[in-house]
Amino acid sequence: MIFYNSLSREKELxxxxxxxxxxxxxxxxxxxxxxxIGNYRTFLFEDLLKRTLIASGFKVKHAMNITDIDDKTIKAxxxxxxxxxxxxxxxxxxxxxxxxxxxxxxxxYYPRATKYISEMIAIIENLISKNxxxxxxxxxVYFSIESFQKYGTLTNLKLDKLIQSKRVLSDEYSSxxxxxxxxxxxxxxxxxxxxxxxxxxxGRPGWHIECSAMAxxxxxxxxDIHCGGVDNKFPHHENxxxxxxxxxxxxxxxxxxxxxxxxxxxEKMSKSKGNFYTLKDIIKKGMSVEEFRYMIFSAHYRSKxxxxxxxxxxxxxxxxxxxxxxxxxxxxxxxxIQTFPNAxxxxxxxxxxxxxxxxxxxxxxxxxxxxxxxxxxxxxxETEAAKSINFINFFDYIFQVIPKNKEIPEKIIHYAKLRExxxxxxxxxxxxxxxxxxxxxxxxxxxxxxxxxxxxxL
RNA sequence: GGCGUCGUACCCAAGUGGUCUAAGGGAUCGGUUUGCAAAACCGCUAUUCGCCGGUUCGAAUCCGGCCGACGCCUCCA
Numbered sequence: 001m002i003f004y005n006s007l008s009r010e011k012e013l014x015x016x017x018x019x020x021x022x023x024x025x026x027x028x029x030x031x032x033x034x035x036x037i038g039n040y041r042t043f044l045f046e047d048l049l050k051r052t053l054i055a056s057g058f059k060v061k062h063a064m065n066i067t068d069i070d071d072k073t074i075k076a077x078x079x080x081x082x083x084x085x086x087x088x089x090x091x092x093x094x095x096x097x098x099x100x101x102x103x104x105x106x107x108x109y110y111p112r113a114t115k116y117i118s119e120m121i122a123i124i125e126n127l128i129s130k131n132x133x134x135x136x137x138x139x140x141v142y143f144s145i146e147s148f149q150k151y152g153t154l155t156n157l158k159l160d161k162l163i164q165s166k167r168v169l170s171d172e173y174s175s176x177x178x179x180x181x182x183x184x185x186x187x188x189x190x191x192x193x194x195x196x197x198x199x200x201x202x203g204r205p206g207w208h209i210e211c212s213a214m215a216x217x218x219x220x221x222x223x224d225i226h227c228g229g230v231d232n233k234f235p236h237h238e239n240x241x242x243x244x245x246x247x248x249x250x251x252x253x254x255x256x257x258x259x260x261x262x263x264x265x266x267e268k269m270s271k272s273k274g275n276f277y278t279l280k281d282i283i284k285k286g287m288s289v290e291e292f293r294y295m296i297f298s299a300h301y302r303s304k305x306x307x308x309x310x311x312x313x314x315x316x317x318x319x320x321x322x323x324x325x326x327x328x329x330x331x332x333x334x335x336x337i338q339t340f341p342n343a344x345x346x347x348x349x350x351x352x353x354x355x356x357x358x359x360x361x362x363x364x365x366x367x368x369x370x371x372x373x374x375x376x377x378x379x380x381x382e383t384e385a386a387k388s389i390n391f392i393n394f395f396d397y398i399f400q401v402i403p404k405n406k407e408i409p410e411k412i413i414h415y416a417k418l419r420e421x422x423x424x425x426x427x428x429x430x431x432x433x434x435x436x437x438x439x440x441x442x443x444x445x446x447x448x449x450x451x452x453x454x455x456x457x458l
Numbered sequence: 459g460g461c462g463u464c465g466u467a468c469c470c471a472a473g474u475g476g477u478c479u480a481a482g483g484g485a486u487c488g489g490u491u492u493g494c495a496a497a498a499c500c501g502c503u504a505u506u507c508g509c510c511g512g513u514u515c516g517a518a519u520c521c522g523g524c525c526g527a528c529g530c531c532u533c534c535a
Binding site for chain 2: 009027028029030035036038039040041042043045070071072155156157158178179181182207208227228229230231232233234235236238239258259260261262263266267268269270271272294295298299300302303304305306308310311313314315316317318320321324325327328350356358359361362363364365366369372373375376377423426428431432435444445446447448453455
Protein backbone atom coordinates (compact mmCIF):
# COMPACT_ATOMS: atom_id res chain seq x y z
CA MET A 1 0.00 0.00 0.00
CA ILE A 2 1.02 3.57 -0.55
CA PHE A 3 0.19 6.49 1.72
CA TYR A 4 0.88 10.17 1.57
CA ASN A 5 2.82 10.73 4.76
CA SER A 6 2.44 14.23 6.19
CA LEU A 7 5.83 13.79 7.82
CA SER A 8 7.73 13.54 4.53
CA ARG A 9 5.08 15.33 2.46
CA GLU A 10 5.40 12.51 -0.06
CA LYS A 11 3.67 9.32 -1.04
CA GLU A 12 5.50 6.42 0.59
CA LEU A 13 5.34 2.67 0.42
CA UNK A 14 3.67 1.50 3.62
CA UNK A 15 5.93 -0.71 5.72
CA UNK A 16 4.16 -1.82 8.89
CA UNK A 17 6.10 -2.53 12.07
CA UNK A 18 4.44 -5.94 12.28
CA UNK A 19 3.60 -7.68 9.00
CA UNK A 20 0.10 -8.61 10.04
CA UNK A 21 -1.08 -6.29 12.75
CA UNK A 22 -1.34 -2.56 12.13
CA UNK A 23 -1.52 -0.14 15.04
CA UNK A 24 -3.77 2.81 14.33
CA UNK A 25 -4.46 5.84 16.48
CA UNK A 26 -7.07 8.37 15.48
CA UNK A 27 -7.93 11.62 17.22
CA UNK A 28 -11.46 11.41 18.52
CA UNK A 29 -13.98 13.98 19.63
CA UNK A 30 -13.99 16.46 22.47
CA UNK A 31 -17.32 15.69 24.03
CA UNK A 32 -18.77 19.09 24.81
CA UNK A 33 -21.31 19.14 21.97
CA UNK A 34 -22.58 16.99 19.07
CA UNK A 35 -19.96 16.54 16.41
CA UNK A 36 -20.60 18.27 13.08
CA ILE A 37 -20.36 16.58 9.71
CA GLY A 38 -16.89 18.01 9.18
CA ASN A 39 -15.73 15.98 12.16
CA TYR A 40 -17.41 12.99 10.62
CA ARG A 41 -15.62 13.47 7.36
CA THR A 42 -12.42 12.68 9.17
CA PHE A 43 -13.92 9.70 10.92
CA LEU A 44 -15.23 8.43 7.58
CA PHE A 45 -11.81 8.81 6.01
CA GLU A 46 -10.41 6.76 8.88
CA ASP A 47 -13.12 4.18 8.30
CA LEU A 48 -12.12 3.95 4.64
CA LEU A 49 -8.49 3.52 5.68
CA LYS A 50 -9.36 0.80 8.14
CA ARG A 51 -11.62 -1.08 5.77
CA THR A 52 -9.00 -0.92 3.04
CA LEU A 53 -6.36 -2.27 5.42
CA ILE A 54 -8.65 -5.10 6.49
CA ALA A 55 -9.61 -5.89 2.91
CA SER A 56 -5.91 -6.04 2.09
CA GLY A 57 -5.32 -8.77 4.65
CA PHE A 58 -4.19 -6.79 7.68
CA LYS A 59 -5.51 -6.89 11.16
CA VAL A 60 -5.94 -3.47 12.72
CA LYS A 61 -5.56 -2.53 16.36
CA HIS A 62 -7.34 0.78 16.57
CA ALA A 63 -7.59 3.29 19.39
CA MET A 64 -9.63 6.48 19.28
CA ASN A 65 -9.47 8.84 22.22
CA ILE A 66 -12.34 10.66 23.80
CA THR A 67 -11.41 14.01 25.27
CA ASP A 68 -13.67 14.31 28.28
CA ILE A 69 -11.62 16.91 30.11
CA ASP A 70 -10.40 20.20 28.65
CA ASP A 71 -11.28 23.91 28.70
CA LYS A 72 -14.41 23.48 26.63
CA THR A 73 -15.91 20.58 28.52
CA ILE A 74 -15.29 22.32 31.84
CA LYS A 75 -16.73 25.58 30.61
CA ALA A 76 -19.82 24.02 29.05
CA UNK A 77 -20.59 21.79 32.02
CA UNK A 78 -20.12 24.69 34.42
CA UNK A 79 -22.48 26.82 32.35
CA UNK A 80 -25.11 24.13 32.44
CA UNK A 81 -24.39 23.45 36.13
CA UNK A 82 -23.98 19.76 35.44
CA UNK A 83 -21.27 17.55 36.85
CA UNK A 84 -18.50 17.10 34.24
CA UNK A 85 -18.89 13.34 34.14
CA UNK A 86 -22.65 13.53 33.62
CA UNK A 87 -22.22 16.23 31.03
CA UNK A 88 -19.68 14.40 28.88
CA UNK A 89 -21.60 11.14 29.15
CA UNK A 90 -24.45 12.66 27.20
CA UNK A 91 -22.19 13.60 24.28
CA UNK A 92 -20.24 10.38 24.39
CA UNK A 93 -23.52 8.56 23.89
CA UNK A 94 -24.52 10.78 20.98
CA UNK A 95 -21.13 10.16 19.41
CA UNK A 96 -21.39 6.39 19.70
CA UNK A 97 -24.93 6.40 18.35
CA UNK A 98 -23.90 8.42 15.34
CA UNK A 99 -20.87 6.26 14.61
CA UNK A 100 -23.24 3.34 14.39
CA UNK A 101 -25.69 5.23 12.22
CA UNK A 102 -22.82 6.18 9.92
CA UNK A 103 -21.80 2.53 9.68
CA UNK A 104 -18.31 3.29 10.92
CA UNK A 105 -16.40 0.24 12.14
CA UNK A 106 -15.89 0.55 15.89
CA UNK A 107 -12.38 1.02 17.28
CA UNK A 108 -10.91 -1.57 19.61
CA TYR A 109 -10.39 1.05 22.31
CA TYR A 110 -12.09 4.33 23.12
CA PRO A 111 -9.87 5.56 25.94
CA ARG A 112 -11.06 8.56 27.92
CA ALA A 113 -8.64 11.19 29.07
CA THR A 114 -9.97 11.15 32.63
CA LYS A 115 -9.05 7.47 32.95
CA TYR A 116 -5.41 8.06 32.06
CA ILE A 117 -4.42 10.81 34.48
CA SER A 118 -1.81 8.73 36.29
CA GLU A 119 -0.22 7.65 33.00
CA MET A 120 -0.04 11.28 31.94
CA ILE A 121 1.52 12.28 35.25
CA ALA A 122 4.15 9.57 34.81
CA ILE A 123 5.10 10.91 31.40
CA ILE A 124 5.26 14.48 32.68
CA GLU A 125 7.50 13.46 35.59
CA ASN A 126 9.79 11.70 33.18
CA LEU A 127 9.92 14.77 30.93
CA ILE A 128 10.72 17.04 33.86
CA SER A 129 13.50 14.72 34.99
CA LYS A 130 15.04 14.93 31.51
CA ASN A 131 14.70 18.73 31.40
CA UNK A 132 12.21 18.62 28.57
CA UNK A 133 9.64 20.20 30.85
CA UNK A 134 9.62 22.70 33.66
CA UNK A 135 7.34 24.03 36.35
CA UNK A 136 6.42 27.66 35.87
CA UNK A 137 6.00 30.30 38.54
CA UNK A 138 2.26 29.76 38.49
CA UNK A 139 2.54 26.02 39.06
CA UNK A 140 1.80 24.87 35.52
CA VAL A 141 4.07 22.40 33.83
CA TYR A 142 5.27 23.33 30.36
CA PHE A 143 7.04 21.42 27.67
CA SER A 144 10.12 23.25 26.48
CA ILE A 145 10.05 23.09 22.71
CA GLU A 146 13.67 24.24 22.53
CA SER A 147 14.64 21.00 24.18
CA PHE A 148 13.42 19.00 21.21
CA GLN A 149 15.55 19.50 18.12
CA LYS A 150 12.97 18.10 15.74
CA TYR A 151 10.17 20.39 16.87
CA GLY A 152 8.30 21.71 13.83
CA THR A 153 9.22 18.87 11.47
CA LEU A 154 5.70 17.68 10.87
CA THR A 155 4.32 21.07 10.00
CA ASN A 156 7.47 22.58 8.56
CA LEU A 157 7.31 25.50 10.93
CA LYS A 158 10.41 27.29 12.07
CA LEU A 159 10.33 28.44 15.66
CA ASP A 160 11.73 31.90 15.00
CA LYS A 161 9.22 32.48 12.24
CA LEU A 162 6.16 31.90 14.36
CA ILE A 163 4.15 34.99 15.03
CA GLN A 164 4.25 35.59 18.72
CA SER A 165 2.02 38.57 19.07
CA LYS A 166 -1.43 37.10 18.71
CA ARG A 167 -1.74 35.24 21.93
CA VAL A 168 -2.47 37.23 25.03
CA LEU A 169 -1.09 35.53 28.06
CA SER A 170 -3.33 35.37 31.02
CA ASP A 171 -1.81 35.88 34.45
CA GLU A 172 -2.44 32.29 35.39
CA TYR A 173 -0.39 30.74 32.63
CA SER A 174 3.17 31.87 32.30
CA SER A 175 5.56 29.87 30.22
CA UNK A 176 9.16 30.91 29.57
CA UNK A 177 8.69 30.85 25.82
CA UNK A 178 5.32 31.62 24.43
CA UNK A 179 5.13 28.50 22.22
CA UNK A 180 5.87 26.17 25.09
CA UNK A 181 2.71 24.24 25.66
CA UNK A 182 1.09 23.14 28.89
CA UNK A 183 1.45 19.55 30.00
CA UNK A 184 -0.27 20.20 33.29
CA UNK A 185 -2.47 23.13 34.24
CA UNK A 186 -2.51 24.22 37.86
CA UNK A 187 -5.90 24.46 39.50
CA UNK A 188 -7.89 27.62 38.91
CA UNK A 189 -11.04 28.71 40.63
CA UNK A 190 -13.04 28.34 37.41
CA UNK A 191 -12.18 24.63 37.34
CA UNK A 192 -14.68 24.09 40.14
CA UNK A 193 -14.45 20.54 41.47
CA UNK A 194 -12.52 19.34 38.44
CA UNK A 195 -8.97 18.54 39.53
CA UNK A 196 -6.54 15.75 40.25
CA UNK A 197 -3.65 15.56 42.68
CA UNK A 198 -0.21 15.60 41.17
CA UNK A 199 3.40 16.03 42.32
CA UNK A 200 2.92 19.71 41.36
CA UNK A 201 -0.23 20.24 43.33
CA UNK A 202 -3.80 19.88 42.21
CA GLY A 203 -4.70 20.60 38.64
CA ARG A 204 -5.55 18.93 35.36
CA PRO A 205 -3.72 17.72 32.27
CA GLY A 206 -3.12 19.77 29.15
CA TRP A 207 -4.80 18.73 25.97
CA HIS A 208 -1.91 17.24 24.01
CA ILE A 209 -0.56 14.90 26.66
CA GLU A 210 -3.64 12.70 26.69
CA CYS A 211 -3.11 11.40 23.17
CA SER A 212 0.52 10.58 23.86
CA ALA A 213 -0.33 8.75 27.07
CA MET A 214 -3.19 6.75 25.61
CA ALA A 215 -1.53 5.96 22.31
CA UNK A 216 1.65 4.70 23.92
CA UNK A 217 -0.14 2.76 26.63
CA UNK A 218 -2.52 1.01 24.28
CA UNK A 219 -0.49 0.64 21.12
CA UNK A 220 3.15 0.89 22.16
CA UNK A 221 5.86 3.54 21.90
CA UNK A 222 5.95 3.33 18.11
CA UNK A 223 2.76 3.09 16.15
CA ASP A 224 2.14 2.59 12.46
CA ILE A 225 -0.48 5.15 11.56
CA HIS A 226 -1.86 8.20 13.28
CA CYS A 227 -4.70 10.13 11.69
CA GLY A 228 -6.64 13.30 12.19
CA GLY A 229 -7.90 16.38 10.44
CA VAL A 230 -5.32 18.76 8.97
CA ASP A 231 -6.11 21.34 11.60
CA ASN A 232 -4.66 19.02 14.21
CA LYS A 233 -1.26 18.94 12.57
CA PHE A 234 -0.30 22.04 14.44
CA PRO A 235 -0.03 22.32 17.30
CA HIS A 236 -1.60 19.09 18.46
CA HIS A 237 0.27 16.46 16.50
CA GLU A 238 3.50 18.40 16.55
CA ASN A 239 3.26 18.49 20.32
CA UNK A 240 2.37 14.83 20.56
CA UNK A 241 5.53 13.96 18.67
CA UNK A 242 7.66 16.16 20.93
CA UNK A 243 6.30 14.73 24.19
CA UNK A 244 6.21 11.14 23.10
CA UNK A 245 9.63 11.01 21.51
CA UNK A 246 11.32 12.80 24.39
CA UNK A 247 9.65 10.37 26.74
CA UNK A 248 10.22 7.09 24.89
CA UNK A 249 13.38 7.92 22.90
CA UNK A 250 11.81 6.16 19.94
CA UNK A 251 9.93 7.25 16.85
CA UNK A 252 6.34 7.90 17.86
CA UNK A 253 4.51 7.48 14.55
CA UNK A 254 5.69 6.14 11.19
CA UNK A 255 2.85 7.42 9.02
CA UNK A 256 0.81 10.54 9.66
CA UNK A 257 -2.32 10.77 7.55
CA UNK A 258 -4.45 13.90 7.56
CA UNK A 259 -7.80 14.46 5.95
CA UNK A 260 -8.83 17.80 4.56
CA UNK A 261 -11.78 19.97 5.51
CA UNK A 262 -15.41 19.87 4.69
CA UNK A 263 -16.27 23.42 3.67
CA UNK A 264 -19.53 25.29 3.79
CA UNK A 265 -19.88 28.04 1.20
CA UNK A 266 -16.18 27.74 0.54
CA GLU A 267 -15.17 28.19 4.15
CA LYS A 268 -14.07 25.84 6.85
CA MET A 269 -16.93 24.38 8.83
CA SER A 270 -16.33 25.02 12.48
CA LYS A 271 -18.05 25.38 15.77
CA SER A 272 -16.52 28.77 16.37
CA LYS A 273 -17.79 30.17 13.07
CA GLY A 274 -21.20 28.66 13.57
CA ASN A 275 -21.41 27.53 9.93
CA PHE A 276 -21.86 23.83 10.58
CA TYR A 277 -24.35 21.05 10.11
CA THR A 278 -24.79 18.10 12.42
CA LEU A 279 -25.69 14.64 11.20
CA LYS A 280 -29.23 15.22 12.42
CA ASP A 281 -29.43 18.44 10.38
CA ILE A 282 -28.58 16.83 7.09
CA ILE A 283 -30.82 13.83 7.69
CA LYS A 284 -33.64 16.24 8.39
CA LYS A 285 -32.90 17.92 5.09
CA GLY A 286 -33.31 14.65 3.24
CA MET A 287 -29.79 13.33 2.93
CA SER A 288 -29.38 9.71 3.94
CA VAL A 289 -26.33 8.35 5.69
CA GLU A 290 -25.42 6.39 2.58
CA GLU A 291 -25.67 9.50 0.45
CA PHE A 292 -23.46 11.35 2.90
CA ARG A 293 -20.88 8.60 2.74
CA TYR A 294 -21.02 8.62 -1.05
CA MET A 295 -20.52 12.37 -1.11
CA ILE A 296 -17.52 12.16 1.21
CA PHE A 297 -15.84 9.38 -0.75
CA SER A 298 -16.50 10.96 -4.14
CA ALA A 299 -13.58 13.28 -3.40
CA HIS A 300 -10.09 12.29 -2.34
CA TYR A 301 -9.52 12.54 1.42
CA ARG A 302 -6.74 15.09 0.97
CA SER A 303 -8.84 17.52 -1.01
CA LYS A 304 -11.40 19.87 0.39
CA UNK A 305 -15.08 19.21 -0.17
CA UNK A 306 -17.52 22.03 -0.45
CA UNK A 307 -20.60 20.69 1.24
CA UNK A 308 -23.89 21.36 -0.44
CA UNK A 309 -27.29 19.80 -0.08
CA UNK A 310 -27.56 20.06 -3.87
CA UNK A 311 -25.27 17.09 -4.02
CA UNK A 312 -27.87 14.79 -2.55
CA UNK A 313 -29.35 14.04 -5.93
CA UNK A 314 -25.99 13.20 -7.41
CA UNK A 315 -25.37 10.62 -4.71
CA UNK A 316 -28.91 9.28 -4.83
CA UNK A 317 -28.69 8.54 -8.53
CA UNK A 318 -25.28 6.98 -8.39
CA UNK A 319 -26.31 4.73 -5.51
CA UNK A 320 -29.49 3.66 -7.24
CA UNK A 321 -27.49 2.60 -10.31
CA UNK A 322 -25.63 0.21 -8.06
CA UNK A 323 -28.69 -1.15 -6.29
CA UNK A 324 -30.55 -1.50 -9.59
CA UNK A 325 -27.75 -3.59 -10.98
CA UNK A 326 -27.65 -5.77 -7.90
CA UNK A 327 -31.38 -6.40 -8.13
CA UNK A 328 -31.01 -7.38 -11.76
CA UNK A 329 -28.17 -9.76 -11.02
CA UNK A 330 -29.74 -11.65 -8.15
CA UNK A 331 -32.23 -13.64 -10.28
CA UNK A 332 -29.51 -14.46 -12.83
CA UNK A 333 -26.84 -15.69 -10.43
CA UNK A 334 -27.59 -19.17 -9.21
CA UNK A 335 -24.67 -20.41 -7.17
CA UNK A 336 -22.47 -18.53 -4.83
CA ILE A 337 -18.83 -18.47 -5.78
CA GLN A 338 -15.74 -16.87 -4.30
CA THR A 339 -14.22 -15.19 -7.34
CA PHE A 340 -14.44 -11.64 -8.66
CA PRO A 341 -14.49 -9.92 -12.05
CA ASN A 342 -11.13 -8.61 -13.29
CA ALA A 343 -12.04 -5.02 -12.57
CA UNK A 344 -12.04 -5.73 -8.84
CA UNK A 345 -8.26 -5.91 -8.84
CA UNK A 346 -7.87 -2.47 -10.39
CA UNK A 347 -10.48 -1.16 -8.00
CA UNK A 348 -8.55 -2.49 -5.05
CA UNK A 349 -5.28 -1.13 -6.44
CA UNK A 350 -6.79 2.35 -6.61
CA UNK A 351 -7.69 2.11 -2.94
CA UNK A 352 -4.25 0.85 -2.03
CA UNK A 353 -2.76 3.88 -3.75
CA UNK A 354 -3.38 6.40 -0.99
CA UNK A 355 -7.09 5.59 -0.76
CA UNK A 356 -8.01 7.01 -4.15
CA UNK A 357 -11.73 6.55 -3.73
CA UNK A 358 -12.78 8.73 -6.70
CA UNK A 359 -10.63 6.63 -8.98
CA UNK A 360 -12.04 3.46 -7.45
CA UNK A 361 -15.54 4.78 -8.13
CA UNK A 362 -14.64 5.43 -11.71
CA UNK A 363 -13.29 1.90 -12.22
CA UNK A 364 -16.37 0.49 -10.58
CA UNK A 365 -18.82 2.46 -12.72
CA UNK A 366 -16.94 1.64 -15.90
CA UNK A 367 -17.30 -2.01 -15.02
CA UNK A 368 -20.94 -1.49 -14.04
CA UNK A 369 -21.74 -0.21 -17.51
CA UNK A 370 -20.22 -3.30 -19.12
CA UNK A 371 -22.29 -5.59 -16.94
CA UNK A 372 -25.46 -3.66 -17.70
CA UNK A 373 -24.73 -4.12 -21.39
CA UNK A 374 -24.28 -7.84 -20.93
CA UNK A 375 -27.57 -8.02 -19.11
CA UNK A 376 -29.30 -6.06 -21.86
CA UNK A 377 -27.82 -8.35 -24.54
CA UNK A 378 -28.61 -11.44 -22.53
CA UNK A 379 -24.97 -12.50 -22.80
CA UNK A 380 -24.24 -12.62 -19.09
CA UNK A 381 -23.56 -16.06 -17.63
CA GLU A 382 -24.66 -17.31 -14.23
CA THR A 383 -21.04 -17.35 -13.14
CA GLU A 384 -20.41 -13.81 -14.32
CA ALA A 385 -23.51 -12.65 -12.46
CA ALA A 386 -22.36 -14.37 -9.28
CA LYS A 387 -18.92 -12.80 -9.58
CA SER A 388 -20.53 -9.45 -10.18
CA ILE A 389 -22.55 -9.68 -7.01
CA ASN A 390 -19.34 -10.43 -5.14
CA PHE A 391 -17.77 -7.31 -6.56
CA ILE A 392 -20.73 -5.16 -5.61
CA ASN A 393 -20.58 -6.60 -2.12
CA PHE A 394 -16.87 -5.87 -1.92
CA PHE A 395 -17.48 -2.33 -3.12
CA ASP A 396 -20.12 -1.96 -0.48
CA TYR A 397 -17.95 -3.45 2.26
CA ILE A 398 -15.48 -0.67 1.59
CA PHE A 399 -17.84 2.25 1.09
CA GLN A 400 -21.09 1.20 2.79
CA VAL A 401 -23.30 3.19 0.48
CA ILE A 402 -26.03 0.70 -0.37
CA PRO A 403 -29.03 1.28 1.89
CA LYS A 404 -30.09 -1.65 4.02
CA ASN A 405 -32.92 -3.53 2.38
CA LYS A 406 -36.32 -2.33 3.29
CA GLU A 407 -38.98 -4.96 3.79
CA ILE A 408 -41.55 -4.81 0.99
CA PRO A 409 -45.06 -4.72 2.51
CA GLU A 410 -47.34 -7.63 1.62
CA LYS A 411 -49.90 -5.18 0.29
CA ILE A 412 -47.45 -3.80 -2.27
CA ILE A 413 -46.46 -7.26 -3.48
CA HIS A 414 -50.13 -8.08 -3.81
CA TYR A 415 -50.77 -5.01 -5.99
CA ALA A 416 -47.75 -5.82 -8.11
CA LYS A 417 -49.06 -9.34 -8.70
CA LEU A 418 -52.49 -8.03 -9.64
CA ARG A 419 -50.81 -5.62 -12.04
CA GLU A 420 -48.83 -8.46 -13.60
CA UNK A 421 -52.08 -10.34 -14.23
CA UNK A 422 -53.66 -7.27 -15.78
CA UNK A 423 -50.63 -6.81 -18.03
CA UNK A 424 -50.93 -10.42 -19.21
CA UNK A 425 -54.47 -9.60 -20.27
CA UNK A 426 -53.17 -6.38 -21.85
CA UNK A 427 -55.53 -4.45 -19.60
CA UNK A 428 -53.27 -1.39 -19.59
CA UNK A 429 -55.74 0.87 -17.82
CA UNK A 430 -55.94 -1.49 -14.86
CA UNK A 431 -52.19 -2.03 -14.88
CA UNK A 432 -51.53 1.72 -14.77
CA UNK A 433 -54.06 2.19 -12.00
CA UNK A 434 -52.25 -0.39 -9.90
CA UNK A 435 -48.90 1.18 -10.64
CA UNK A 436 -50.24 4.52 -9.43
CA UNK A 437 -51.48 2.85 -6.30
CA UNK A 438 -48.06 1.33 -5.66
CA UNK A 439 -46.51 4.73 -6.31
CA UNK A 440 -48.89 6.31 -3.84
CA UNK A 441 -47.51 4.08 -1.10
CA UNK A 442 -43.97 5.10 -1.96
CA UNK A 443 -42.87 2.18 -4.11
CA UNK A 444 -41.82 1.81 -7.72
CA UNK A 445 -42.62 -1.19 -9.87
CA UNK A 446 -40.40 -2.01 -12.84
CA UNK A 447 -40.97 -4.62 -15.51
CA UNK A 448 -38.28 -6.98 -16.71
CA UNK A 449 -37.84 -10.33 -18.43
CA UNK A 450 -37.61 -12.01 -15.04
CA UNK A 451 -40.86 -10.42 -13.88
CA UNK A 452 -41.54 -7.29 -11.86
CA UNK A 453 -39.14 -5.62 -9.47
CA UNK A 454 -40.18 -3.46 -6.57
CA UNK A 455 -38.11 -0.74 -5.05
CA UNK A 456 -38.63 2.04 -2.58
CA UNK A 457 -38.99 5.51 -3.99
CA LEU A 458 -36.05 7.74 -3.12
C1' G B 459 4.93 38.34 7.57
C1' G B 460 6.10 32.66 7.61
C1' C B 461 4.35 27.78 5.96
C1' G B 462 1.05 25.04 2.86
C1' U B 463 -2.96 23.19 -0.36
C1' C B 464 -5.80 24.05 -4.51
C1' G B 465 -7.76 26.24 -9.50
C1' U B 466 -9.67 20.36 -15.04
C1' A B 467 -16.69 20.84 -19.02
C1' C B 468 -23.16 23.38 -16.63
C1' C B 469 -22.02 20.97 -11.39
C1' C B 470 -18.96 17.26 -8.70
C1' A B 471 -14.26 14.96 -9.65
C1' A B 472 -9.72 11.49 -11.25
C1' G B 473 -5.34 12.02 -13.91
C1' U B 474 0.81 14.80 -12.02
C1' G B 475 6.04 14.05 -18.37
C1' G B 476 4.07 10.47 -24.23
C1' U B 477 -1.33 5.12 -23.96
C1' C B 478 -4.79 12.54 -22.51
C1' U B 479 -7.57 14.72 -29.72
C1' A B 480 -8.37 14.36 -20.61
C1' A B 481 -11.57 8.82 -16.61
C1' G B 482 -15.95 8.43 -13.82
C1' G B 483 -20.69 10.41 -11.56
C1' G B 484 -24.72 13.99 -11.90
C1' A B 485 -27.49 17.40 -15.10
C1' U B 486 -29.37 18.83 -20.25
C1' C B 487 -30.83 17.60 -25.13
C1' G B 488 -31.47 13.79 -29.02
C1' G B 489 -32.01 8.44 -29.89
C1' U B 490 -32.61 2.78 -28.93
C1' U B 491 -35.67 -0.22 -25.88
C1' U B 492 -40.74 -0.42 -23.46
C1' G B 493 -48.16 -1.27 -24.11
C1' C B 494 -46.79 3.37 -21.55
C1' A B 495 -43.11 3.83 -17.88
C1' A B 496 -38.88 2.69 -15.07
C1' A B 497 -34.25 0.57 -15.46
C1' A B 498 -30.49 0.04 -19.09
C1' C B 499 -27.82 1.38 -23.39
C1' C B 500 -26.04 4.76 -27.49
C1' G B 501 -24.91 9.78 -29.10
C1' C B 502 -24.05 15.24 -28.14
C1' U B 503 -21.63 18.44 -24.21
C1' A B 504 -13.24 20.71 -22.46
C1' U B 505 -8.55 20.49 -29.70
C1' U B 506 -8.45 21.81 -23.73
C1' C B 507 -6.69 21.60 -18.02
C1' G B 508 -6.85 29.87 -13.91
C1' C B 509 -3.43 33.41 -16.88
C1' C B 510 1.57 34.45 -18.98
C1' G B 511 6.33 32.80 -19.97
C1' G B 512 10.22 28.86 -19.78
C1' U B 513 12.40 23.67 -19.89
C1' U B 514 11.55 19.41 -23.24
C1' C B 515 11.32 15.89 -29.38
C1' G B 516 6.79 16.05 -26.20
C1' A B 517 3.41 19.36 -20.40
C1' A B 518 -2.96 19.47 -17.52
C1' U B 519 1.45 17.02 -15.44
C1' C B 520 8.21 19.98 -14.38
C1' C B 521 10.20 25.31 -13.42
C1' G B 522 9.33 30.80 -12.81
C1' G B 523 5.95 34.89 -12.45
C1' C B 524 0.99 36.68 -11.95
C1' C B 525 -4.24 36.29 -10.58
C1' G B 526 -7.90 33.84 -7.58
C1' A B 527 -9.80 30.49 -3.53
C1' C B 528 -8.93 28.11 1.01
C1' G B 529 -6.19 26.74 5.32
C1' C B 530 -2.35 26.58 9.45
C1' C B 531 0.92 29.87 12.50
C1' U B 532 -1.36 27.36 20.31
C1' C B 533 -9.87 26.44 20.79
C1' C B 534 -10.64 23.61 16.15
C1' A B 535 -11.71 16.99 12.37
